[in-house]
């Protein structure tokens with residue numbers, strides 16, 4: 001006979017901050033029994049809106065919110081159905097409360113509030129960026145994850161490019177930040193100039209694989225260590241593309257140009273990220289007794305960046321914590337992981353009406 005699941009202690013995690021609707025179940029008993037975090041993840045459902053937004057060259061907030069409204073209940077029901085876990089087994093609900101698109105966040109948070117009120121289950125507000133960082137701890141256990149701190153994190157997504165010092169879970173100091181575009185945005189905007197559909201980062205990196213670094217592009221703000229900047233690169237790339245395209249005479253030449261240009265852009269972005277990471281490692285490793293470095297966010301799916309990051313970790317004798325591909329781009333498992341790791345020092349609430357949505361929520365303000 002199928003279990004009704006109510007003897008279990010399950011956490012339901014919800015993510016809807018941008019263009020991915022996702023929900024996941026996390027086994028809280030297994031986590032308490034020191035099971036590796038990834039094995040506590042029971043199941044996840046995710047619906048990506050990439051196709052819907054790609055014709056517009058970016059996320060259309062109103063369309064994204066409507067998709068979340070349509071998909072979230074369907075995904076949560078499917079999760080219950082697939083896992084045989086009944087509603088009574090859900091003893092906690094974690095939901096992304098920011099940062100993100102306000103309408104999108106409101107869908108997830110409102111739905112979570114409804115479930116919380118109806119079933120008298122506490123809510124845990126999760127910062128999306130913190131979840132990206134903590135997804136790097138997916139192979140650790142309740143008894144071991146603290147051994148990896150202090151750590152330095154390189155957070156690279158579509159909206160953020162930051163180096164952060166993590167002293168404790170919940171205590172983040174922003175060491176370097178972008179002045180303008182995020183790394184993912186630079187991949188997306190330059191990729192779109194090359195004719196790739198939004199979000200162009202993945203396709204650009206696939207073309208880069210067959211290319212050579214032959215184009216000279218400016219390495220952004222090399223001598224300022226606490227900031228990144230990618231808008232100059234974007235302008236230089238745009239001018240170079242216009243100039244070179246006029247000289248292309250065949251499809252073969254065009255293909256080679258796109259491959260080489262993609263490799264050159266990717267190299268430039270990766271070099272910019274890695275050189276600053278190395279600077280901060282050499283500055284902080286001894287004084288802060290760093291134990292590990294974390295690579296996270298959607299751009300962490302980039303193979304060239306991952307390879308360079310691993311080399312830095314080996315060279316500096318710091319453990320590299322890198323989430324697998326499925327935890328790099330937006331997902332609900334990372335929301336569950338963050339909730340579990342923060343459980344003991346996070347305010348949960350049984351009064352969902354006081355639960356805020358924060359479109360802007362820097363990690364320094366957690």
Ligand code: KG4
Nearest residue numbers: 157158159184199201298299301302329330
């Ligand atoms: O973390 P994420 O899913 O969403 C935000 O919170 O922003 O990151 C999405 C970003 C997009 O800009 C996308 O182009 C980029 O991650 N991305 C990549 C790769 N895969 C995703 N950028 C470079 N190489 C990739 N393989």
Ligand code: ZN
Nearest residue numbers: 157298329330
């Ligand atoms: Zn994200």
